[in-house]
Amino acid sequence: MSAIRVLLADDHHLVRTGFRVILEAEDDIEVVGEASDGRQAVDLAARQRPDVVLMDVEMPGTDGLEATRRIVAADTGPAVLILTTFDRDDYLFAALQAGASGFLLKNGTPEALIDAVRVVARGDALLAPEITRRVIATFARPGAPTGGRADGARLSELTPREHEVLVLLAGGATNAEIATALFLGEATVKTHVSRVLAKLGLRDRTQAVVYAYEHGVVTPGA
Known part of the structure; x- marks a missing residue:
């Protein structure tokens, strides 16, 4: 290698x-x-x-x-x-x-x-845990960006399984942790993650976390 x-x-x-x-x-x-x-x-x-x-x-x-x-x-x-x-x-x-x-x-x-x-x-x-908490806190503040919530077109393209993967991504879960939570193989999880990013037009997992909170997929404290 x-x-x-x-x-x-x-x-x-x-x-x-x-x-x-x-x-x-x-x-x-x-x-x-x-x-x-x-x-x-x-x-x-x-x-x-x-x-x-x-x-x-x-x-x-x-x-x-x-x-x-x-x-x-x-x-x-x-x-x-x-x-x-x-x-x-x-x-x-x-x-x-x-x-x-x-x-x-x-x-x-x-x-x-x-x-x-x-x-x-x-x-x-x-995205270290303390950074994840900062992202969550930002979107929990009054006046935090929520305009993306109305943009349901891309989210509607996700399958139920891909939506579950996005929720877990937003919580900072690794591929191994997602695989355990959903009873899937890590290779399958990687495929789901790639599809989620592609469908939502995101570059990486960090953007997926921000997107999930900004668009109301998950909410702080949920």
Whole structure:
């Protein structure tokens, strides 16, 4: 199996060095480039074709959020994992809207970073429980976006089983947990997840969680 190719984007050299040391200690991960700003990250992503980009948010010139939008928009764009020092809701939701597959804080453990790289590299989204709670809390607030509830056309395309999968996705369940809950094989669950995303026009599981709450498929506290 080929190694997971990772691009590091952070304007602090010491931070990039630390990430490189952590990641390259793993046999299945290879760091293929480093960028000190968003523009370099976009250019290197196009040239090096990594599987995963570790992206800082606050960088000079083109910031990490804009760089994420440009990278994800490419036909063969890699997964982008946001890594930031700032635990801010505006960064979190801007990152999700930009198409990031995950959002981590830099004060996490090396093990969490390594696991996150592997998760997004295999095409899953990294939505940690505390992040899921933040998403839920946002849509539970008075005045939270609900305009999508009237958009039942796409939801009506889901089969009953696919609807069940979407509900479980919204709760942050992994494929293995969905398989257990619905008495299905994991391969079957992966197929259902792919169909749910395709029918709803979503890029990944993270967007599925946001969509489910925004469109009233599930409600906070339910």
